[in-house]
Amino acid sequence: MDFANRPDPGRRIIGIGAVVLFHVLLVWGLVNGLARKAIELLPAPIETKILDEVKNEELPPPPPPPPQLDIPPPPFVPPPEINIASAPPPVNTITTTTVAPPPSAPVAAPRAPSVSKAPVVKAKACKEPDYPAVSERLGETGSVTLQLLVGVDGKVTDSKVEKSSGFDRLDKAAQQALSRCKFEPGIVDGAPAPAWAQLKYTFRKQD
Structure with missing residues (x-):
């Protein structure tokens, strides 16, 4: 190695x-x-948000305000002045007349004439009619002549205006008041019998 x-x-x-x-x-x-x-080098995180969809609803424009009208006040009209002169209480008079009953029908055999008596119409037995306030204020006067049918008991069973006073209010006032009177009935052959009587009433003002 x-x-x-x-x-x-x-x-x-x-x-x-x-x-x-x-x-x-x-x-x-x-x-x-x-x-x-x-x-x-890594990309930044992306943030996401959920947005609510905005609905653009076109609302109709509000109606224009009503025009203001200047209404003028009604013209002032002063009430008319009415001067009513007070009159003194009227002095009324009653004139009475009698109407004979119609003659009896002729008969074949002659007989003695019947004895008849007309109704007795006394003004004192009646209450005077009331003077209508409107007629008195307007100065209405006049005389009314009535025909009154007096029954067997003396009460008036029918009435009618024979001659008007010229004013309907006066005629009705006299007819209603005098129809409530009680008189002496007419006599035919010694027994009470219905008969017509004439009565005149005058509405007048005191001087």
Whole structure:
């Protein structure tokens, strides 16, 4: 065996240390340089957000406000002045007349004439009609002549206006009041019988 060609152990140790140093430097470079560049080369994370869809709904424009109309106030009309002169209470008069009953129908055989009596119409037995307030205020006056049918009991069973006073209110007032009177009935052949009597009533104002 040739011990002259045996390798030097010192050189061997130096070579191994160089290899180890190379690997250490390589690892350090990878850790500090290449790893950082690799991280920088990676793309940044993308952030995503879900946005609610905004609906653009076209709302109709609001209606225009109603026009303001200036309504003028109604014209002032002063109430008419009515001067009503108060009149003194009227003085009424009642004029009575009697109407004879119609003659009895003729008979074939002659007989003595019947004795008849017309109704007795006394004004004092009646309550005077009330003067209508409207007629008094308007100055209405006049005389009304009535025909009254007096029954067997003296009460008026029918009435009618024979001659008007010219005012319907006065005629009705006299007819309604005098129809409630009670008179003496007419007499025919000694027994009470219905008969017509005439009565005149005058509405007048006191002077």
